[in-house]
Amino acid sequence: MTITPVRSTEARSTEARSTESQQLIADSTQELLARAEGLPELERQQLLDEVILLNAPVARSIASRYRRKGVDTDDLEQVAYLGLVKAANGYRPDASSAFLSYAVPTIRGELKRYFRDCAWVVRPPRRVQEMQGSIAAAEPELTQQLGHLPSDQETADALGTEAGEVAEAASVRGCFNTLSLDAPAAADNGARLADTVADAEVGYELVENVSTLAPAVSDLDDRDRQILALRFCGGLTQEEIGNELGVSQMQVSRLLRGILDRLRADLTKPVDQAR
Incomplete structure:
Protein backbone atom coordinates (compact mmCIF):
# COMPACT_ATOMS: atom_id res chain seq x y z
CA MET A 1 0.00 0.00 0.00
CA THR A 2 1.32 3.44 -0.91
CA ILE A 3 0.92 6.18 1.69
CA THR A 4 0.76 9.71 0.33
CA PRO A 5 1.96 12.34 2.78
CA VAL A 6 -0.66 14.90 3.62
CA ARG A 7 0.63 18.43 3.75
CA SER A 8 -0.52 20.62 6.60
CA THR A 9 -3.04 23.40 6.06
CA GLU A 10 -0.35 25.92 6.96
CA ALA A 11 2.04 24.56 4.30
CA ARG A 12 -0.66 24.67 1.63
CA SER A 13 -1.59 28.18 2.67
CA THR A 14 2.04 29.33 2.49
CA GLU A 15 2.44 27.80 -0.96
CA ALA A 16 -0.76 29.44 -2.15
CA ARG A 17 0.39 32.85 -0.91
CA SER A 18 3.74 32.38 -2.60
CA THR A 19 2.06 31.47 -5.89
CA GLU A 20 -0.25 34.47 -5.65
CA SER A 21 2.73 36.74 -4.91
CA GLN A 22 4.66 35.39 -7.90
CA GLN A 23 1.66 35.86 -10.16
CA LEU A 24 1.18 39.41 -8.88
CA ILE A 25 4.82 40.20 -9.64
CA ALA A 26 4.52 38.65 -13.11
CA ASP A 27 1.35 40.67 -13.87
CA SER A 28 2.90 43.89 -12.57
CA THR A 29 6.03 43.24 -14.63
CA GLN A 30 4.09 42.74 -17.83
CA GLU A 31 2.05 45.88 -17.16
CA LEU A 32 5.14 48.00 -16.53
CA LEU A 33 6.85 46.68 -19.66
CA ALA A 34 3.78 47.38 -21.75
CA ARG A 35 3.56 50.94 -20.41
CA ALA A 36 7.27 51.53 -21.04
CA GLU A 37 6.95 50.66 -24.72
CA GLY A 38 7.10 53.80 -26.87
CA LEU A 39 7.77 56.26 -24.01
CA PRO A 40 10.63 58.77 -24.03
CA GLU A 41 13.87 57.22 -22.79
CA LEU A 42 13.86 58.83 -19.34
CA GLU A 43 10.29 57.75 -18.52
CA ARG A 44 10.87 54.32 -20.05
CA GLN A 45 13.97 53.79 -17.93
CA GLN A 46 12.08 54.68 -14.76
CA LEU A 47 9.53 51.96 -15.47
CA LEU A 48 12.26 49.46 -16.34
CA ASP A 49 13.93 50.23 -13.01
CA GLU A 50 10.71 49.18 -11.29
CA VAL A 51 10.74 45.94 -13.30
CA ILE A 52 14.30 45.28 -12.18
CA LEU A 53 13.45 45.88 -8.51
CA LEU A 54 10.40 43.59 -8.73
CA ASN A 55 12.43 40.73 -10.22
CA ALA A 56 15.67 41.20 -8.23
CA PRO A 57 14.85 38.15 -6.02
CA VAL A 58 14.88 35.98 -9.16
CA ALA A 59 18.37 37.22 -10.03
CA ARG A 60 19.60 36.50 -6.50
CA SER A 61 18.09 33.03 -6.59
CA ILE A 62 19.89 32.19 -9.85
CA ALA A 63 23.18 33.61 -8.53
CA SER A 64 22.90 31.42 -5.42
CA ARG A 65 23.22 28.29 -7.59
CA TYR A 66 26.76 29.30 -8.52
CA ARG A 67 28.04 29.72 -4.97
CA ARG A 68 31.03 27.84 -3.53
CA LYS A 69 32.94 28.17 -6.79
CA GLY A 70 35.55 30.66 -5.57
CA VAL A 71 33.59 33.84 -6.38
CA ASP A 72 32.16 36.14 -3.70
CA THR A 73 28.38 36.09 -3.35
CA ASP A 74 28.22 39.87 -3.79
CA ASP A 75 30.06 39.60 -7.11
CA LEU A 76 27.73 36.83 -8.30
CA GLU A 77 24.67 38.88 -7.44
CA GLN A 78 26.04 41.94 -9.21
CA VAL A 79 26.58 39.88 -12.36
CA ALA A 80 23.06 38.45 -12.06
CA TYR A 81 21.63 41.96 -11.67
CA LEU A 82 23.50 43.00 -14.80
CA GLY A 83 21.84 40.12 -16.65
CA LEU A 84 18.46 41.24 -15.31
CA VAL A 85 19.09 44.79 -16.52
CA LYS A 86 20.00 43.48 -19.98
CA ALA A 87 16.84 41.36 -20.01
CA ALA A 88 14.63 44.30 -19.02
CA ASN A 89 16.12 46.45 -21.77
CA GLY A 90 16.03 43.72 -24.41
CA TYR A 91 12.56 42.25 -23.80
CA ARG A 92 9.68 43.24 -26.06
CA PRO A 93 6.12 43.04 -24.64
CA ASP A 94 4.72 41.72 -27.89
CA ALA A 95 6.84 38.57 -27.57
CA SER A 96 4.95 35.32 -27.17
CA SER A 97 6.86 34.34 -23.99
CA ALA A 98 6.61 35.85 -20.52
CA PHE A 99 9.32 38.14 -19.21
CA LEU A 100 10.93 35.52 -16.93
CA SER A 101 11.15 33.06 -19.81
CA TYR A 102 13.42 35.61 -21.44
CA ALA A 103 15.14 36.95 -18.33
CA VAL A 104 16.21 33.67 -16.69
CA PRO A 105 18.34 32.43 -19.65
CA THR A 106 19.78 35.94 -20.01
CA ILE A 107 20.86 36.02 -16.35
CA ARG A 108 22.33 32.51 -16.54
CA GLY A 109 24.21 33.43 -19.69
CA GLU A 110 25.69 36.48 -18.00
CA LEU A 111 26.87 34.36 -15.07
CA LYS A 112 28.39 31.75 -17.39
CA ARG A 113 30.25 34.45 -19.33
CA TYR A 114 31.57 35.88 -16.07
CA PHE A 115 32.95 32.51 -15.01
CA ARG A 116 34.34 31.91 -18.49
CA ASP A 117 36.07 35.27 -18.84
CA CYS A 118 36.84 36.56 -15.35
CA ALA A 119 36.85 33.89 -12.66
CA TRP A 120 39.67 31.56 -13.78
CA VAL A 121 42.95 31.40 -11.90
CA VAL A 122 44.33 28.85 -14.38
CA ARG A 123 42.72 29.31 -17.78
CA PRO A 124 41.82 26.05 -19.57
CA PRO A 125 40.74 25.92 -23.25
CA ARG A 126 37.53 27.74 -24.18
CA ARG A 127 35.60 24.54 -24.96
CA VAL A 128 36.42 23.21 -21.47
CA GLN A 129 35.30 26.48 -19.89
CA GLU A 130 31.99 26.40 -21.74
CA MET A 131 31.39 22.75 -20.87
CA GLN A 132 32.13 23.46 -17.21
CA GLY A 133 29.55 26.25 -17.26
CA SER A 134 26.96 23.92 -18.83
CA ILE A 135 27.65 21.30 -16.16
CA ALA A 136 27.27 23.86 -13.37
CA ALA A 137 23.91 24.98 -14.77
CA ALA A 138 22.55 21.47 -15.35
CA GLU A 139 23.79 19.74 -12.20
CA PRO A 140 21.22 21.13 -9.69
CA GLU A 141 18.25 20.06 -11.84
CA LEU A 142 19.78 16.65 -12.56
CA THR A 143 20.46 16.09 -8.86
CA GLN A 144 16.83 16.86 -8.08
CA GLN A 145 15.55 14.54 -10.81
CA LEU A 146 17.88 11.64 -9.99
CA GLY A 147 17.97 11.96 -6.23
CA HIS A 148 21.78 11.87 -6.21
CA LEU A 149 24.72 13.67 -7.76
CA PRO A 150 24.77 12.75 -11.45
CA SER A 151 27.61 10.64 -12.80
CA ASP A 152 29.69 11.83 -15.74
CA GLN A 153 27.67 9.60 -18.06
CA GLU A 154 24.32 10.87 -16.74
CA THR A 155 25.48 14.46 -17.13
CA ALA A 156 26.79 13.73 -20.62
CA ASP A 157 23.46 12.16 -21.64
CA ALA A 158 21.60 15.24 -20.41
CA LEU A 159 23.94 17.63 -22.26
CA GLY A 160 24.21 15.54 -25.41
CA THR A 161 27.96 15.05 -25.21
CA GLU A 162 30.55 12.42 -24.25
CA ALA A 163 31.31 11.34 -20.69
CA GLY A 164 35.01 12.02 -21.30
CA GLU A 165 34.32 15.68 -22.06
CA VAL A 166 32.27 16.00 -18.88
CA ALA A 167 35.07 14.41 -16.82
CA GLU A 168 37.64 16.74 -18.38
CA ALA A 169 35.52 19.82 -17.67
CA ALA A 170 34.73 18.69 -14.13
CA SER A 171 38.44 18.32 -13.41
CA VAL A 172 39.00 22.09 -13.79
CA ARG A 173 36.53 23.15 -11.12
CA GLY A 174 39.41 24.05 -8.81
CA CYS A 175 40.71 26.56 -11.35
CA PHE A 176 38.20 29.14 -10.10
CA ASN A 177 40.07 29.70 -6.85
CA THR A 178 43.34 29.21 -5.08
CA LEU A 179 43.88 28.02 -1.52
CA SER A 180 45.44 30.65 0.72
CA LEU A 181 48.55 29.73 2.66
CA ASP A 182 46.81 31.31 5.66
CA ALA A 183 44.08 28.65 5.51
CA PRO A 184 44.06 26.14 8.41
CA ALA A 185 46.20 23.08 7.77
CA ALA A 186 44.01 20.96 10.08
CA ALA A 187 40.89 21.49 12.11
CA ASP A 188 42.44 20.54 15.45
CA ASN A 189 45.89 22.12 15.75
CA GLY A 190 45.38 25.69 14.54
CA ALA A 191 48.38 25.54 12.19
CA ARG A 192 48.36 27.29 8.81
CA LEU A 193 49.18 25.69 5.48
CA ALA A 194 52.21 27.98 5.30
CA ASP A 195 53.55 26.28 8.44
CA THR A 196 53.63 22.94 6.63
CA VAL A 197 55.65 24.23 3.65
CA ALA A 198 59.33 23.32 3.88
CA ASP A 199 61.68 26.26 4.36
CA ALA A 200 64.84 26.68 2.31
CA GLU A 201 67.63 24.76 4.05
Whole structure:
Protein backbone atom coordinates (compact mmCIF):
# COMPACT_ATOMS: atom_id res chain seq x y z
CA MET A 1 0.00 0.00 0.00
CA THR A 2 1.32 3.44 -0.91
CA ILE A 3 0.92 6.18 1.69
CA THR A 4 0.76 9.71 0.33
CA PRO A 5 1.96 12.34 2.78
CA VAL A 6 -0.66 14.90 3.62
CA ARG A 7 0.63 18.43 3.75
CA SER A 8 -0.52 20.62 6.60
CA THR A 9 -3.04 23.40 6.06
CA GLU A 10 -0.35 25.92 6.96
CA ALA A 11 2.04 24.56 4.30
CA ARG A 12 -0.66 24.67 1.63
CA SER A 13 -1.59 28.18 2.67
CA THR A 14 2.04 29.33 2.49
CA GLU A 15 2.44 27.80 -0.96
CA ALA A 16 -0.76 29.44 -2.15
CA ARG A 17 0.39 32.85 -0.91
CA SER A 18 3.74 32.38 -2.60
CA THR A 19 2.06 31.47 -5.89
CA GLU A 20 -0.25 34.47 -5.65
CA SER A 21 2.73 36.74 -4.91
CA GLN A 22 4.66 35.39 -7.90
CA GLN A 23 1.66 35.86 -10.16
CA LEU A 24 1.18 39.41 -8.88
CA ILE A 25 4.82 40.20 -9.64
CA ALA A 26 4.52 38.65 -13.11
CA ASP A 27 1.35 40.67 -13.87
CA SER A 28 2.90 43.89 -12.57
CA THR A 29 6.03 43.24 -14.63
CA GLN A 30 4.09 42.74 -17.83
CA GLU A 31 2.05 45.88 -17.16
CA LEU A 32 5.14 48.00 -16.53
CA LEU A 33 6.85 46.68 -19.66
CA ALA A 34 3.78 47.38 -21.75
CA ARG A 35 3.56 50.94 -20.41
CA ALA A 36 7.27 51.53 -21.04
CA GLU A 37 6.95 50.66 -24.72
CA GLY A 38 7.10 53.80 -26.87
CA LEU A 39 7.77 56.26 -24.01
CA PRO A 40 10.63 58.77 -24.03
CA GLU A 41 13.87 57.22 -22.79
CA LEU A 42 13.86 58.83 -19.34
CA GLU A 43 10.29 57.75 -18.52
CA ARG A 44 10.87 54.32 -20.05
CA GLN A 45 13.97 53.79 -17.93
CA GLN A 46 12.08 54.68 -14.76
CA LEU A 47 9.53 51.96 -15.47
CA LEU A 48 12.26 49.46 -16.34
CA ASP A 49 13.93 50.23 -13.01
CA GLU A 50 10.71 49.18 -11.29
CA VAL A 51 10.74 45.94 -13.30
CA ILE A 52 14.30 45.28 -12.18
CA LEU A 53 13.45 45.88 -8.51
CA LEU A 54 10.40 43.59 -8.73
CA ASN A 55 12.43 40.73 -10.22
CA ALA A 56 15.67 41.20 -8.23
CA PRO A 57 14.85 38.15 -6.02
CA VAL A 58 14.88 35.98 -9.16
CA ALA A 59 18.37 37.22 -10.03
CA ARG A 60 19.60 36.50 -6.50
CA SER A 61 18.09 33.03 -6.59
CA ILE A 62 19.89 32.19 -9.85
CA ALA A 63 23.18 33.61 -8.53
CA SER A 64 22.90 31.42 -5.42
CA ARG A 65 23.22 28.29 -7.59
CA TYR A 66 26.76 29.30 -8.52
CA ARG A 67 28.04 29.72 -4.97
CA ARG A 68 31.03 27.84 -3.53
CA LYS A 69 32.94 28.17 -6.79
CA GLY A 70 35.55 30.66 -5.57
CA VAL A 71 33.59 33.84 -6.38
CA ASP A 72 32.16 36.14 -3.70
CA THR A 73 28.38 36.09 -3.35
CA ASP A 74 28.22 39.87 -3.79
CA ASP A 75 30.06 39.60 -7.11
CA LEU A 76 27.73 36.83 -8.30
CA GLU A 77 24.67 38.88 -7.44
CA GLN A 78 26.04 41.94 -9.21
CA VAL A 79 26.58 39.88 -12.36
CA ALA A 80 23.06 38.45 -12.06
CA TYR A 81 21.63 41.96 -11.67
CA LEU A 82 23.50 43.00 -14.80
CA GLY A 83 21.84 40.12 -16.65
CA LEU A 84 18.46 41.24 -15.31
CA VAL A 85 19.09 44.79 -16.52
CA LYS A 86 20.00 43.48 -19.98
CA ALA A 87 16.84 41.36 -20.01
CA ALA A 88 14.63 44.30 -19.02
CA ASN A 89 16.12 46.45 -21.77
CA GLY A 90 16.03 43.72 -24.41
CA TYR A 91 12.56 42.25 -23.80
CA ARG A 92 9.68 43.24 -26.06
CA PRO A 93 6.12 43.04 -24.64
CA ASP A 94 4.72 41.72 -27.89
CA ALA A 95 6.84 38.57 -27.57
CA SER A 96 4.95 35.32 -27.17
CA SER A 97 6.86 34.34 -23.99
CA ALA A 98 6.61 35.85 -20.52
CA PHE A 99 9.32 38.14 -19.21
CA LEU A 100 10.93 35.52 -16.93
CA SER A 101 11.15 33.06 -19.81
CA TYR A 102 13.42 35.61 -21.44
CA ALA A 103 15.14 36.95 -18.33
CA VAL A 104 16.21 33.67 -16.69
CA PRO A 105 18.34 32.43 -19.65
CA THR A 106 19.78 35.94 -20.01
CA ILE A 107 20.86 36.02 -16.35
CA ARG A 108 22.33 32.51 -16.54
CA GLY A 109 24.21 33.43 -19.69
CA GLU A 110 25.69 36.48 -18.00
CA LEU A 111 26.87 34.36 -15.07
CA LYS A 112 28.39 31.75 -17.39
CA ARG A 113 30.25 34.45 -19.33
CA TYR A 114 31.57 35.88 -16.07
CA PHE A 115 32.95 32.51 -15.01
CA ARG A 116 34.34 31.91 -18.49
CA ASP A 117 36.07 35.27 -18.84
CA CYS A 118 36.84 36.56 -15.35
CA ALA A 119 36.85 33.89 -12.66
CA TRP A 120 39.67 31.56 -13.78
CA VAL A 121 42.95 31.40 -11.90
CA VAL A 122 44.33 28.85 -14.38
CA ARG A 123 42.72 29.31 -17.78
CA PRO A 124 41.82 26.05 -19.57
CA PRO A 125 40.74 25.92 -23.25
CA ARG A 126 37.53 27.74 -24.18
CA ARG A 127 35.60 24.54 -24.96
CA VAL A 128 36.42 23.21 -21.47
CA GLN A 129 35.30 26.48 -19.89
CA GLU A 130 31.99 26.40 -21.74
CA MET A 131 31.39 22.75 -20.87
CA GLN A 132 32.13 23.46 -17.21
CA GLY A 133 29.55 26.25 -17.26
CA SER A 134 26.96 23.92 -18.83
CA ILE A 135 27.65 21.30 -16.16
CA ALA A 136 27.27 23.86 -13.37
CA ALA A 137 23.91 24.98 -14.77
CA ALA A 138 22.55 21.47 -15.35
CA GLU A 139 23.79 19.74 -12.20
CA PRO A 140 21.22 21.13 -9.69
CA GLU A 141 18.25 20.06 -11.84
CA LEU A 142 19.78 16.65 -12.56
CA THR A 143 20.46 16.09 -8.86
CA GLN A 144 16.83 16.86 -8.08
CA GLN A 145 15.55 14.54 -10.81
CA LEU A 146 17.88 11.64 -9.99
CA GLY A 147 17.97 11.96 -6.23
CA HIS A 148 21.78 11.87 -6.21
CA LEU A 149 24.72 13.67 -7.76
CA PRO A 150 24.77 12.75 -11.45
CA SER A 151 27.61 10.64 -12.80
CA ASP A 152 29.69 11.83 -15.74
CA GLN A 153 27.67 9.60 -18.06
CA GLU A 154 24.32 10.87 -16.74
CA THR A 155 25.48 14.46 -17.13
CA ALA A 156 26.79 13.73 -20.62
CA ASP A 157 23.46 12.16 -21.64
CA ALA A 158 21.60 15.24 -20.41
CA LEU A 159 23.94 17.63 -22.26
CA GLY A 160 24.21 15.54 -25.41
CA THR A 161 27.96 15.05 -25.21
CA GLU A 162 30.55 12.42 -24.25
CA ALA A 163 31.31 11.34 -20.69
CA GLY A 164 35.01 12.02 -21.30
CA GLU A 165 34.32 15.68 -22.06
CA VAL A 166 32.27 16.00 -18.88
CA ALA A 167 35.07 14.41 -16.82
CA GLU A 168 37.64 16.74 -18.38
CA ALA A 169 35.52 19.82 -17.67
CA ALA A 170 34.73 18.69 -14.13
CA SER A 171 38.44 18.32 -13.41
CA VAL A 172 39.00 22.09 -13.79
CA ARG A 173 36.53 23.15 -11.12
CA GLY A 174 39.41 24.05 -8.81
CA CYS A 175 40.71 26.56 -11.35
CA PHE A 176 38.20 29.14 -10.10
CA ASN A 177 40.07 29.70 -6.85
CA THR A 178 43.34 29.21 -5.08
CA LEU A 179 43.88 28.02 -1.52
CA SER A 180 45.44 30.65 0.72
CA LEU A 181 48.55 29.73 2.66
CA ASP A 182 46.81 31.31 5.66
CA ALA A 183 44.08 28.65 5.51
CA PRO A 184 44.06 26.14 8.41
CA ALA A 185 46.20 23.08 7.77
CA ALA A 186 44.01 20.96 10.08
CA ALA A 187 40.89 21.49 12.11
CA ASP A 188 42.44 20.54 15.45
CA ASN A 189 45.89 22.12 15.75
CA GLY A 190 45.38 25.69 14.54
CA ALA A 191 48.38 25.54 12.19
CA ARG A 192 48.36 27.29 8.81
CA LEU A 193 49.18 25.69 5.48
CA ALA A 194 52.21 27.98 5.30
CA ASP A 195 53.55 26.28 8.44
CA THR A 196 53.63 22.94 6.63
CA VAL A 197 55.65 24.23 3.65
CA ALA A 198 59.33 23.32 3.88
CA ASP A 199 61.68 26.26 4.36
CA ALA A 200 64.84 26.68 2.31
CA GLU A 201 67.63 24.76 4.05
CA VAL A 202 70.81 26.84 4.17
CA GLY A 203 72.80 24.00 5.73
CA TYR A 204 73.17 22.17 2.42
CA GLU A 205 74.61 25.26 0.76
CA LEU A 206 77.06 25.71 3.66
CA VAL A 207 78.26 22.11 3.37
CA GLU A 208 78.74 22.53 -0.37
CA ASN A 209 80.72 25.75 0.09
CA VAL A 210 82.98 24.20 2.73
CA SER A 211 83.56 21.15 0.57
CA THR A 212 84.51 23.36 -2.37
CA LEU A 213 86.77 25.74 -0.41
CA ALA A 214 88.59 23.19 1.74
CA PRO A 215 91.06 21.93 -0.90
CA ALA A 216 91.92 25.46 -2.03
CA VAL A 217 92.42 26.75 1.51
CA SER A 218 94.58 23.74 2.43
CA ASP A 219 97.15 24.93 -0.16
CA LEU A 220 97.64 28.25 1.70
CA ASP A 221 100.38 28.71 4.29
CA ASP A 222 99.64 29.13 7.99
CA ARG A 223 99.73 32.93 7.97
CA ASP A 224 97.34 33.21 5.03
CA ARG A 225 94.91 30.79 6.69
CA GLN A 226 95.18 32.82 9.92
CA ILE A 227 94.36 36.04 8.05
CA LEU A 228 91.29 34.42 6.49
CA ALA A 229 90.15 33.10 9.87
CA LEU A 230 90.57 36.48 11.58
CA ARG A 231 88.75 38.33 8.78
CA PHE A 232 85.88 36.01 7.88
CA CYS A 233 85.45 33.87 11.03
CA GLY A 234 86.48 36.35 13.71
CA GLY A 235 85.03 39.38 11.94
CA LEU A 236 88.09 41.56 12.65
CA THR A 237 88.79 44.68 10.63
CA GLN A 238 92.00 45.05 8.63
CA GLU A 239 93.39 47.37 11.29
CA GLU A 240 92.65 44.83 14.04
CA ILE A 241 94.27 42.04 11.97
CA GLY A 242 97.37 44.25 11.49
CA ASN A 243 97.62 44.78 15.24
CA GLU A 244 97.28 41.02 15.79
CA LEU A 245 100.03 40.18 13.27
CA GLY A 246 102.26 43.19 13.91
CA VAL A 247 101.93 44.64 10.40
CA SER A 248 100.28 47.74 8.95
CA GLN A 249 96.70 47.94 7.73
CA MET A 250 97.98 48.56 4.18
CA GLN A 251 99.99 45.33 4.30
CA VAL A 252 96.97 43.41 5.53
CA SER A 253 94.91 44.80 2.64
CA ARG A 254 97.52 43.66 0.08
CA LEU A 255 97.88 40.26 1.71
CA LEU A 256 94.15 39.73 1.86
CA ARG A 257 93.70 40.76 -1.79
CA GLY A 258 96.43 38.36 -2.88
CA ILE A 259 94.94 35.49 -0.88
CA LEU A 260 91.47 36.02 -2.38
CA ASP A 261 92.92 36.28 -5.91
CA ARG A 262 94.72 32.93 -5.46
CA LEU A 263 91.57 31.29 -4.11
CA ARG A 264 89.47 32.69 -6.96
CA ALA A 265 91.95 31.47 -9.57
CA ASP A 266 92.07 28.02 -7.96
CA LEU A 267 88.28 27.69 -7.72
CA THR A 268 87.67 28.81 -11.32
CA LYS A 269 90.25 26.51 -12.93
CA PRO A 270 88.80 23.87 -15.27
CA VAL A 271 88.39 20.47 -13.65
CA ASP A 272 91.14 18.79 -15.67
CA GLN A 273 93.66 21.52 -14.73
CA ALA A 274 92.61 21.39 -11.08
CA ARG A 275 93.53 17.70 -11.05
